[in-house]
Amino acid sequence: MDPLVLGIESTCDETGVALVRGLDLLGEAVASSMEEHARFGGIIPEVASRAHLEEMIPTIEAALGSACMDLRDVDAIAVASGPGLVGSLTVGVAAAKALALALDRPLYGVNHVVGHVAVDELVHGPFPERFLALVVSGGHSSLLMVDDIATGVRELGQTLDDAAGEAFDKVGRLLGLPYPGGPHVDRLARGGDPTAIAFPRGLTAPKDFAKYPYDFSFSGLKTAVARWIEACVDDGREVPAADVAASFAAAVADVLVTKTLRACDDHGVDTVVIGGGFSANSQLRELAASRCEAAGITVRIPPIRYCTDNGAMIAALGSAAVRRGVPPSDLGIGVDSAMPLGVPVA
Amino acid sequence: MGVATLALDTSSAISVAVVDGDVVLARDSVFAPRGHAELLAPMIRDVLARAGVGLLGDVGGAGIGGAGIGSIVVGTGPAPFTGLRVGLVTARTLALAWGVPVRGVCSLDALGAAHGAAHEGAVTVVADARRREVYWARYEGGERVEGPAVSLPSDVPAGAGAVVGRGAALYPEVFGEAPPESAWHPDPAWLARIAARRLGRERLATGGLVMGEPATGGGDLGVDPLYLRRPDVHGTPPS
Ligand SMILES: [Zn+2]
Numbered sequence: 001m002d003p004l005v006l007g008i009e010s011t012c013d014e015t016g017v018a019l020v021r022g023l024d025l026l027g028e029a030v031a032s033s034m035e036e037h038a039r040f041g042g043i044i045p046e047v048a049s050r051a052h053l054e055e056m057i058p059t060i061e062a063a064l065g066s067a068c069m070d071l072r073d074v075d076a077i078a079v080a081s082g083p084g085l086v087g088s089l090t091v092g093v094a095a096a097k098a099l100a101l102a103l104d105r106p107l108y109g110v111n112h113v114v115g116h117v118a119v120d121e122l123v124h125g126p127f128p129e130r131f132l133a134l135v136v137s138g139g140h141s142s143l144l145m146v147d148d149i150a151t152g153v154r155e156l157g158q159t160l161d162d163a164a165g166e167a168f169d170k171v172g173r174l175l176g177l178p179y180p181g182g183p184h185v186d187r188l189a190r191g192g193d194p195t196a197i198a199f200p201r202g203l204t205a206p207k208d209f210a211k212y213p214y215d216f217s218f219s220g221l222k223t224a225v226a227r228w229i230e231a232c233v234d235d236g237r238e239v240p241a242a243d244v245a246a247s248f249a250a251a252v253a254d255v256l257v258t259k260t261l262r263a264c265d266d267h268g269v270d271t272v273v274i275g276g277g278f279s280a281n282s283q284l285r286e287l288a289a290s291r292c293e294a295a296g297i298t299v300r301i302p303p304i305r306y307c308t309d310n311g312a313m314i315a316a317l318g319s320a321a322v323r324r325g326v327p328p329s330d331l332g333i334g335v336d337s338a339m340p341l342g343v344p345v346a
Numbered sequence: 347m348g349v350a351t352l353a354l355d356t357s358s359a360i361s362v363a364v365v366d367g368d369v370v371l372a373r374d375s376v377f378a379p380r381g382h383a384e385l386l387a388p389m390i391r392d393v394l395a396r397a398g399v400g401l402l403g404d405v406g407g408a409g410i411g412g413a414g415i416g417s418i419v420v421g422t423g424p425a426p427f428t429g430l431r432v433g434l435v436t437a438r439t440l441a442l443a444w445g446v447p448v449r450g451v452c453s454l455d456a457l458g459a460a461h462g463a464a465h466e467g468a469v470t471v472v473a474d475a476r477r478r479e480v481y482w483a484r485y486e487g488g489e490r491v492e493g494p495a496v497s498l499p500s501d502v503p504a505g506a507g508a509v510v511g512r513g514a515a516l517y518p519e520v521f522g523e524a525p526p527e528s529a530w531h532p533d534p535a536w537l538a539r540i541a542a543r544r545l546g547r548e549r550l551a552t553g554g555l556v557m558g559e560p561a562t563g564g565g566d567l568g569v570d571p572l573y574l575r576r577p578d579v580h581g582t583p584p585s
Pocket residue numbers: 112116137139276277308309
């Protein structure tokens with residue numbers, strides 16, 4: 001029987017704990033402090049850190065309860081030790097170390113972003129030998145080449161400025177929508193014409209594509225949206241919010257999918273896994289599905305609840321590390337707020 | 347060996363002790379303001395080993411308590427937030443895993459009680475709160491009579507008596523000659539002693555407390571952090 005791995009996630013505003021054996025998710029619990037942040041229009045690190053401390057023990061107990069298990073059943077502890085907010089990461093890493101110490105079990109400090117990919121194995125079954133992963137959220141937009149989820153992850157490209165989800169939050173603000181803007185812009189966009197406004201596609205001109213084949217840039221797009229809205233207001237015209245949202249979302253999805261398909265072609269890969277909170281975006285899901293099908297590429301996207309931050313993604317990556325025989329982390333590991341993506345296990 | 351207590355404090359230095367009654371079986375301490383996440387867990391492992399409390403590979407229902415640690419005591423601050431949380435979440439999680447009670451004591455009380463045991467008269471305990479402020483509390487005969495509070499060093503009420511704590515050493519222009527280094531950081535062994543004393547008092551008052559009942563919320567021995575400051579919602583958070 002595969003070892004039972006308890007995974008802890010606390011990189012941002014979600015406290016997540018889950019139990020995974022092999023590729024089976026046996027129990028999980030998640031608590032979020034997003035409601036406390038919403039009124040500030042952004043994540044307040046100290047508010048998130050305080051919430052992690054209060055939620056950690058109840059969340060561990062709830063995850064064990066949902067699996068009908070006891071801490072004595074746990075064979076290994078995995079924790080997201082980066083990247084993320086230092087104060088938030090610190091609470092999860094300290095709790096994980098205490099469990100490893102108290103239970104005398106191995107500790108695995110794992111990469112949160114790689115966890116967003118690893119969780120798909122719990123949903124859609126074993127990964128193929130090689131695949132590409134696109135991880136998009138409010139904090140990250142990265143294209144990864146994966147030869148082995150626990151030992152062989154290489155970053156091909158990432159955003160040079162804003163993350164995709166971050167650009168959505170900013171455009172949401174421009175359109176007067178509540179924070180976090182992602183889901184609101186998405187909803188509004190569904191009622192608009194995605195071809196109404198030709199917004200720029202960052203780093204896709206031939207010269208940029210040659211220099212930054214797998215990188216993204218969304219700040220120019222965000223500025224273009226702001227200018228377009230300003231011009232509209234200056235002319236005394238009403239802002240067609242749904243068309244702006246739809247055209248903006250189309251530009252983001254287009255760039256993400258175009259670059260991902262280009263990477264598949266360049267690396268001879270026929271499977272793409274998309275993860276991260278922003279993969280809940282409907283235009284991205286639809287465009288990825290249709291263009292990948294046309295190109296003969298299999299696309300795997302976990303259900304939305306496993307795209308946002310949760311403990312299952314960390315337990316999944318920990319489980320993969322244990323099964324591959326990756327050496328455990330030292331009890332003296334720290335948190336790494338800017339952990340490089342080529343490191344699945346610290 | 348009887349049932350020992352693991353005591354830890356991360357409000358100033360990172361400090362760990364294992365005590366059995368009044369006897370300190372092992373202890374360690376290091377001052378490393380950014381090192382809590384890295385250093386605390388290995389220090390606990392080493393101090394437990396030196397105290398002769400082996401880590402049990404297979405933790406039974408009775409927890410490690412059967413062979414050694416029967417309770418945990420943790421300093422609840424006040425302190426810079428990130429380091430303080432490392433101590434609190436570690437203590438709470440160890441207690442959950444071992445199935446033993448965890449009790450909290452205001453970290454400044456350790457310095458107040460230690461001074462009270464050796465000296466007559468009142469003492470003010472002053473700790474670094476960063477941002478040019480200090481945490482402080484006043485003690486008479488080892489018992490807290492005022493605070494804990496946070497303020498500018500110059501706003502700490504200038505009572506009679508000694509001043510201890512690392513905060514006093516940081517602002518000699520306000521507090522005068524620095525206290526000896528031995529009176530800078532809370533000693534977790536003193537936290538354990540204070541917790542035992544308060545627990546005894548509670549037992550007397552309630553006619554006996556059920557052992558193994560984790561004191562996780564409220565009350566004198568609760569493990570809620572003493573932040574004393576609201577989160578900073580504008581600039582970057584302290585610590
Ligand atoms: Zn994430």
